[in-house]
Amino acid sequence: MTPTSKSFKDIHETELTKFDMRAAVLRGTSTVDARRKTACAELDTDDPSGYQAMRTRAAEIKDTVLADLPAYIEMFANNAEAAGAQVHFAADAADARTSILEIIRSTGAKVIVKSKSMVSEEIDLNAALELDGYRVIETDLGEFILQLEHEHPSHIVLPAVHKPKVEVERMFNKLYDSPIGASADELAQTARRVIRQDFLDAEVGISGGNFLVADTGSIVIVENEGNARLTTSLPKCHIAIVGIEKIIPTIDDLPLFLNLLSRSATGQRSTVFVSTITGPKTSDEPDGPEHMHIVLVDNRRSTILADEKLRPILRCIRCAACVNTCPVYQQIGGHAYGWVYSGPIGAILDPVLLGLENAYHLPYASSLCGACTEVCPVKIPIDDILVEHRKRAVSESLTGSLEAMAMASFATVMVNHNLYEAATRLAAVMPSSNGRTSRLPLPVITDWQSSRDLPAIKGPRFRDIWKQRLAAAGANHGA
Amino acid sequence: MERNLFLAQLRSRMPQPTTKPEQLEMPAQRVLSAERRLELFIERATAALTHVHVCRSEEAVIGVIEATIGHDSYVDTGCSQNAALLAKLTGPSKHVVSDDHDVKFGISEARLGVALTGSCVFDASQHRGGTLLPPRHIILLNASDIVEDLYAAYAVVGESLRTSRTSVFAFHTGPSRSADIEQTMALGVHGPGDVHVLVFAFPSGE
DSSP: OOOOOGGGHHHHHHHHOOOOHHHHHHHHHHHHHHHHHHHHHHHHOOOSOOOOHHHHHHHHHHHHHHHHHHHHHHHHHHHHHHOOHHHHHHHHHHHHHHHHHHHHHHOOOOOOEEOHHHHHHHHTHHHHHTTOOEEEOOSHHHHHHHHHHOOOSSSSSSTTTSSSSHHHHHHHHHHHHOTTOOOHHHHHHHHHHHHHHHHOOOOOEEEEEEETTTTTHHHHHEESHHHHHTTTSOOOOOOOEEGGEESSSGGGHHHHHHHHHHHHHHHHSSSEEEEOOOOOTTTTTTSOOOOEEEEEETTTHHHHHTTTTTGGGGGGOOOOOHHHHHHHHHHSSSSGGOOOOOHHHHHHHHHHTHHHHHHGGGGOOOOOOOOHHHHHOOOOOHHHHHHHHHHHHHHHTTTHHHHHHHHHHHHHHHHHHHHHHHHHHHHHHHHHHHHHOOOOGGGHHHHHHHOOOOOOOOOSSSHHHHHHHHHHHHHHHHH | OOOOHHHHHHHSSSSSSSOOOOOOOOOOOOOHHHHHHHHHHHHHHHHOEEEEEESHHHHHHHEEEEEEHHTTTEEOOOSSSOOOOOOOOOOOEESSSSTTTTTOEEOOOOOOEEEETTTEEEETTTHHHHHHHSEEEEEEEEGGGESSSSHHHHHHHHHHHHHHHHHHHEESSSSSSEOOTOOOOOOOSOOOOOOEEEEEETTTTO
């Protein structure tokens, strides 16, 4: 998809006028967030370590891998190849598309089924496949609905969270003669019937991957519908597209991450299906793909790796707990962010994957309340990274030279005693009306003022009161 | 991109010097009695919308299967340990494993059960399509194969993968579901929408 993150300011205002969408997003995210809280709290009794210690451990394991990522990638690739999979390496989106197209061309396939993969959105895979003449079917129910509407996911776990049910009813009525007023169950059954034949016809199945297990060469996929299991089981060829940051060291580490992912993402103890796939089918197994390809995608992840302040972003396991709890996402929905990853994780990831110059507005789409950091199962300091991106945006003058100038002036005043003294005297005589500070006709702070309403500053100043008290105390002491 | 070039590029971008966190100890494993594991499995599988039937005899197993399937059709996804038992079914009609749209049930043997998540684990000896395509799924599970938690289950998976390759280990926890339409739960979206686990808890010696 073509990123529109640069137009965030305009797009988010349009999104705010879509009241049905906002209601659906608020309902969906609040429901899942409440479930997450209950399920994660249960880990204090369900896991020998307890929830907080699990988060710490998960973060440490991810950091261990990141500190030695090339070696872990090599270990994973060697073990996956020993298991019969072919491993491909893609430096960027174009490289990944080329690799995947080459594999598919070699199969002679016409129909391709896909299960959910955010990396495939990131590299714009569907458009490339369709341009090459393939029929591509998104099989996750939410993604299927969006594909029919030529829309993109607005959430990394709940792709169609922005879509009111009535819109799905109308579309299924038009396309499949499903009745208006059909229940969610009936709509799901219609989708099952339509997609089932595609599963049986497809020669290639494309999936993502939630984890890459280095010591066994396995890819692990979690899901609830069974579409990923079918995608990775029925077609003769399975292609998994996975970001390089998804590696964990050993299969013994997997339970920790599965516990954190399922509970943080959907509030389940386990998702309905968890597949640990190690190579194509063996000769004595009854079914399964005969060929398995794993495409490991960098696509600027190494830029994050090289940057100490941003590196914790690569711990992310894409649970979207930060998205569901974010008061800004809950109001504007995911499409406002203008690209694949939205919410707090999008606001820290997109500026690197797209380039800060193309997404510098996103880190400002936060009240810095810290809720995202608090719920992150791998302890990514999201709010610190949001501030870091803002600093860089200002220092690179992306937000306009006026903001950089304003911030520099602010800093000068705050560290200079005499200037601060003068500024506070000036503030005490700021114009006000109805108990609120009047907006100043200064273009440099117009935007900043437009969404803030400050109480009128009331004199006398604290420092004057304090000085008077000290003087009075001194006089009393002297007496 | 060629593998060595990819890795070389990545190495050139690695932070210098790399600081490796300390090697971490695995958390202590819990140990639960067989009775407690079964109790927990029933509780957690039921919470995940699985119908759990604890069967104390072979007759009970056959009774539950006959009552659940009636005269509908089923596929055996590879129940090698229970072939003799399934041969005694008289009501249901057996189909060969295929992508037959009309088959209503799959009957599978689970390699493990997981108490804390209520999951059943299949290895690739079971026909994958047979565990997924029919709208209803009957799973045969020995009570003695129920382990405590995911740590214990993946210890078995890891050991198995280290000795011989199995292309897939699939953990199934309840019926296929989706909440993609306004967070309203719909069952049986792609996989089975109705799941029965028959736990064999035969008295020892039977």
